[in-house]
Amino acid sequence: MTxxxxxTISNLVCRFGTTRVVDEVSIEIAPGEHVAIIxxxxxxxxxxxxxxxxxxxxxxxxxxxxxxxxxxxxxxxxRQQRIAWMPQRQATGQFPLLVHELLASSRNPAVAQHxxxxxxxxxxxxxxxxxxxxxxxxxxFLARALGSIAGGAGLLLADEPTAALDxxxxxxxxxxxxxxxxxxxxxTHDRTMASHCTRVIEMxxxxxxxxxx
Amino acid sequence: MNxxxxxxxxxxxxxxxxxxxxxIAGGAFPIVGVWIIGLNIVPVRFAMMHVALLGIALGMLLxxxxxxxxxxxxxxxxxxxxxxAKRPAGLSGxxxxxxxxxxxxxxxxxxxxxxNANGAFELLWGSILATRTLDVVILAAVATIIIIVYIWxxxxxxxxxxxxxxxxxxxxxxxxxxxxLMFVVAVAIGAAVHLTGALLVDSVTILPAIxxxxxxxxxxxxxxxxxxxxxxxxxxxxxxxxALNQPPGPLLVITVGLITxxxxxxxxx
Numbered sequence: 001m002t003x004x005x006x007x008t009i010s011n012l013v014c015r016f017g018t019t020r021v022v023d024e025v026s027i028e029i030a031p032g033e034h035v036a037i038i039x040x041x042x043x044x045x046x047x048x049x050x051x052x053x054x055x056x057x058x059x060x061x062x063x064x065x066x067x068x069x070x071x072x073x074x075x076x077x078x079r080q081q082r083i084a085w086m087p088q089r090q091a092t093g094q095f096p097l098l099v100h101e102l103l104a105s106s107r108n109p110a111v112a113q114h115x116x117x118x119x120x121x122x123x124x125x126x127x128x129x130x131x132x133x134x135x136x137x138x139x140x141f142l143a144r145a146l147g148s149i150a151g152g153a154g155l156l157l158a159d160e161p162t163a164a165l166d167x168x169x170x171x172x173x174x175x176x177x178x179x180x181x182x183x184x185x186x187x188t189h190d191r192t193m194a195s196h197c198t199r200v201i202e203m204x205x206x207x208x209x210x211x212x213x
Numbered sequence: 214m215n216x217x218x219x220x221x222x223x224x225x226x227x228x229x230x231x232x233x234x235x236x237i238a239g240g241a242f243p244i245v246g247v248w249i250i251g252l253n254i255v256p257v258r259f260a261m262m263h264v265a266l267l268g269i270a271l272g273m274l275l276x277x278x279x280x281x282x283x284x285x286x287x288x289x290x291x292x293x294x295x296x297x298a299k300r301p302a303g304l305s306g307x308x309x310x311x312x313x314x315x316x317x318x319x320x321x322x323x324x325x326x327x328x329n330a331n332g333a334f335e336l337l338w339g340s341i342l343a344t345r346t347l348d349v350v351i352l353a354a355v356a357t358i359i360i361i362v363y364i365w366x367x368x369x370x371x372x373x374x375x376x377x378x379x380x381x382x383x384x385x386x387x388x389x390x391x392x393x394l395m396f397v398v399a400v401a402i403g404a405a406v407h408l409t410g411a412l413l414v415d416s417v418t419i420l421p422a423i424x425x426x427x428x429x430x431x432x433x434x435x436x437x438x439x440x441x442x443x444x445x446x447x448x449x450x451x452x453x454x455x456a457l458n459q460p461p462g463p464l465l466v467i468t469v470g471l472i473t474x475x476x477x478x479x480x481x482x
Contacts, residue, residue, distance in 0.1 A: 055378055077384055085382045093376030095251050098431045101371050105383045128430045129375070 004031035004182045005066050005082050005154030007052070012061035014047050021047045023206035024061070029199075031154070034177075034184040036194040038211070039203035045187040046088060048203070049157050052185075053085060065155060081107070084145035084153040084182075086138070086161050099132070099140055100125040106144045107151025116143035119172070134164030142173060149182050158186040162193050222455050231341045231461070232451060234349050238405060238417040239447040241356030243439035244363050245401045246422030247432070248394050251374030253303060258414055260308040261402040263315035264290045268403070270319045274326035280351070284403045290315075291399025295392035299377070340410055341451075341461050355404045362397055363436065366390060371432040410462050416450070416469040417443055424469075427476040446472045 007029040014022035022044040029035050037045045050056040052063055054076045062069050065083065070076045099121070106112035116122040119139040121132075129137060138161060145156060158177065162170040170192055177184060178196035186193060194200050200211040222228050249255060268283030275282070290311060297307045323329075363370070369390055372380040381387045405414045421443040422435070429435030450468030454461040 053378075053382055055381065073386075073388075077386070080382050080384045083382065087379065087382075093374075093379070095374045095376075096426075096429055096431050096435060097371055097375035101368070101431060102375075102379075104368070105372055105379075126430075 003152075003154050006031045006064075007155055007183055007185065008064045008067075009048075009052075010062050010064075012048070012051065012063060013059040014044070014051050014056050015059045016047075020059075020206050022051065025203075025206070025208045026061075027201060027208060029183055029185065031183055032181060033199065034180075034197040035186070035199045035201060036197040037185065037187045037201050037203055037208075038189065038194055043203040044206040045203050046159055048208075049159055049185070049187055052157060053083060054079065081152065082154050084148035084156045086141045086145045086156070086158040088159040088163075094130055096128045096130070098125065099127050099129060102129060102140060103144055103147065106147030107153060108147045110147075111150035112143050112147025115146040115176070116140060119143055119176070135166070135169055138162070138164055139169070139173065142176065146176070146180070149180060154182050156180055156182055156184045156186075158184070158188075160187055160189065162188065162190045219455060227342050227344070228455070230344045230346065230349055232448065234341060234344045234352055235417075235447045235451055235465075236444060237349070237352050237356050239421075239443035239445075240440055241359045242401055242405055242417040243421035243425070243443035244359050244436055245398050246418035246420070246443075247425060247435050247439050248370070248374070248398055249419060250422045250426055251370075251432075252298065252391075252394065252398075254298075254305075254308065254398070255419065256305055256308045256312070257398060258402050258406075258418065260312040260315070261287050261290070261399050262406050262414070263312045263319065264399070265403040265406050267315045267319040267322065270322040270326070274322055280348075284351075284400055287399040287403030288396050291395035291397075292392050294399075295395040296388065298391045298395070299388070341413060341465075351404055355401050359397060359401060362393060366393070367433070370394075374432060413462055413465055416447060416465045420466070420469045420473045421446065424473040424476040427479065442469065442472055 009025055009027040012022055012025045013020055025048060037048065039045050047056050051058055054070065065079050068075060068079065070079045103109055103112040103116055113122065119142060121136050121139045121143065124132065124136065129140070132140065142161060145158070149156060156177065161177065162173050165173060170190055174193045174196050177186065184197070186197065188194055201208050202211050249257060264287050265283040268286035269279040271286065272279030272282030294304060294307055294311065298304055369380065369385045372383055372385060373387060373390055377387060402414060402418070405417055421439040424442050425435040425439035428438045446469035447465055450465035451461060453468060454464045457464070
């Protein structure tokens, strides 16, 4: 298995109740490609990412990672081993968890710690996550995701990775993500982040269309 | 009360058993309280109290040991509820349903079998001073299971209680772990209700955990705080019970409750 994972989304439909939030979306991403998904709030970007992770049920269509369509629990667990996830800042919990405990859950904690230092959050190891600012929390999650890539993940899914960062932080995070030799799918409103990607896909009303470069 | 009287009380076997039971429960059951807070399933104790009553009623009807039937039924219910934990609405609704159905079924079983309902309620609302040696053994066994599960799954638990989705995407078998937790929580509450009384369940589970939530910076810190408060608070409360010659349940809850209240004041400051 190559390190970077191919991702194929075919005629994907996801719903909230009867509303189609992802509507017949098909995207093919080659190993190592970096793709940005842009679009207004509620256009289905985050739901698409969550469906890839198995966090949102698929109503129709299919998603393959490494050419595998996950059906059984064990398939999903194998898929999750191949994905490094950087969640949306607001989506994470409130129960106490220390920074070093989160980094330790990366597939390569030593590399995660290294990146935490590089991203200037390496000194916060003993702090609970809920005591961090939004930008610090995002960098900790990015360090964890990069550790997972070092540990074998071949697909990075990042949901608005620069949303809570200042301009300097946005550029630093964008360049760190751009340097990854894995497949990257990033949901963003940030033009700098999108400009680092090889392709840009725009979502509107659950539909996806390629933005000409 | 003078020292001689207190010393005399401490020589009594029921008092010694009560102290041992409280030390065991205070040392392990607050860990369950931390899980309950983390999983946001505080109503679980009401649900399990009623399930335990149904189990006791069934045990009396079928002439099996009521305590054991109650614990088995609590364990089964905990496992059955676990798959619903992934719903966005959580477990509050299903637990309310379980509570209502269980009490209705228990009353029906008691009526059908002609068993005296008061007998079942007495078994359910146990007393710390009526603890038998067998009860202490059951308590120790449940406490051991709680500690083993905590030590065995500490890292996975920290992630699950922080955020279910982060845990899931870290490759943790979240559904199985939730099922295990629900089983242990349900059995622990079933055991605690019978052994120490309904009022005391909170003093050995939820109250120390709430206090620990105010003091702890991580799951591990919370567990240490909860266990410390569980042991010290309950033994202190029991000491007051003996010294003031008052019923144990209210004094234990008030003592641990006041410690919990103090942690809120400390947090505010």
